[in-house]
Amino acid sequence: MDIILQIIVSGLLIGFVYSLIAIGLTLIYGVMDIVNFAHGAFLMLGMFTAYWLNQLFNFDPLLSLPISIIAIYLLGWLSYKFVVNKVLNAPPVAQIFVTFGLMVFLENLALFLWSPDFRIIKDTFVSGDFNIGEIMFNIPKLIAALGSVLITGAIFWFMSKTRTGRALKATAINRDAAKLMGINTDKMFALAWGIGGGAVGAAGALLTNFYYIFPTVGATFNLLAFVTVALGGFGSIQGALVAGLLIGIIENLAGVFIGPAFKYAVVFAIFILVIVIRPNGLMGGK
């Protein structure tokens, strides 16, 4: 029984981070129907932002968190302004491949500049474990989960309580109607890319407390984020939140009962099963 509880706790902790990453992805998709294949590369750059701030100025990852959010927000915004902007009316295939090209570009640029080495940030402010009964809590993971919850909450608040957030939602529901109501949709698209980037930048900085940093780190997270988004339903923020937690738990269950090598294979298998049975995902309305 304890092992099951432990698996659920560990799964939820990493699951909140998965949710945050997926929310960034699904937000962009929801607002403009474009899948950002470079999302994992954004995450990797968020991690490297925290890493280099630590190496150069001895910043703790938690101190780097706001800087990483801003840096990747800007990266997302720039990606929209200079790249994605150009394919808004292009055939769907071009829309798929443009962010795919961006991913290949960013990931390999990082490989070229920083080598494929695995790096780690030493002596972080948060470290170690504590126990409640038989259940062990890893403090860096707990902090990452808490940070993810806070930022997820902030995004929810922004989307439902502010005028700009509601304008963003309106653009997602009906682009043309939103435009007729005087919403500058181009600005909204750029904002969605910014927030999507900011979310994943935050996740990146939080991950550096306990995860290796390397140029291809985004690949696995990218796939998991896609799976999360598809499972939750493309464009559904609530769906991404729930799916992220589910995937965290499934991954841990599979890791313990089937073997660590197979944990992602099991996640993918369940993903395929779910989308075949319910192609719109758990909470997708579209």
Added chain:
Amino acid sequence: MNKKLIFLIVAVLILFFLPLIYKASFFIHVLILIFMFAMASQAWDLVGGYTGQISFGNAIFFGIGAYTSTLLYMHWSVTPWIGMLVGGVVAVIVALIVGYPAFKLKGHYFLLATIGIGEIIRTLFLNWPAVGGAQGIFIPFEKESFWNFQFHSSKLPYYYIILTLFILTFLVSYFVEKSKLGFYFKAIREDEDAAKAMGIHTQKFKFVAFAISAFLTAITGTFYAQYLMYIDPNSVMPFMLSTQIVLVAILGGMGYLFGPLLGSLVLIPLSELTRVLLGSSGSGFHLVIYGLLIMLISMYKPAGLAGWIQEWNFNKKKAAGGEVDGTTINS
């Protein structure tokens, strides 16, 4: 038409004699890679470019081809030539099984499902001791002969084999494009619901496209295994290989007969040159350029190089006031 045929015959003759004139081993190696990727990409294009089902999992068929022929050879000394055909058949069976869930999905979902299935199969091979697991398999050296599919003294036989295989693949694409099948495929790509409404059994023809694609990709995989004499899951079925196959077709122009070859002619020399110029420190630098090229192509010329050339020809003819065949532009 006759002009085209003469052009093609001349091109094939040049390709045949080229490595006899310029004999550098590295040059032949690059030519072999060009035709190998052009072939895998041409096979991919049948399902990705013509039928519009973007698969990011074609590396599994490549891997199945490589593994089937190698295992048959290791355990029962079956010549790789027969193994190649068996590998093709196994790949078709896998394609039908994979297609069953995948073809229920469209667009992004189909693409993600193929990535997921590819990763599942790669994980299985990595952890399957009977097929060598993560360590892979070394193909034992045998006497150099056509029957053994092994040539040690020169790369030339490999070149002529892959050139022939590529030409055969190209002919398959050509006949598909000219036949009713090609029209069915394109109809599915342009508008699946409309195609269905016109009475095309869309599900069946997606399977047909996928099966042909899988068969040809598996054959490329067997060739690769015999050329390198070593296979492991991370070299014959990684996601990166699926990606490369797709990149070649996008750059060259999806759904154009000459697209994959054009893409391969640009990308492969580029990657081999950067490898030579920058050494190991620059490993992967060609992918930085790939990434940029793919972004630029998607932004400005989504029809790829082949589409660009056709557009240019079209405009030239129009400017000259000549007869314009309206059906040739299909962006």
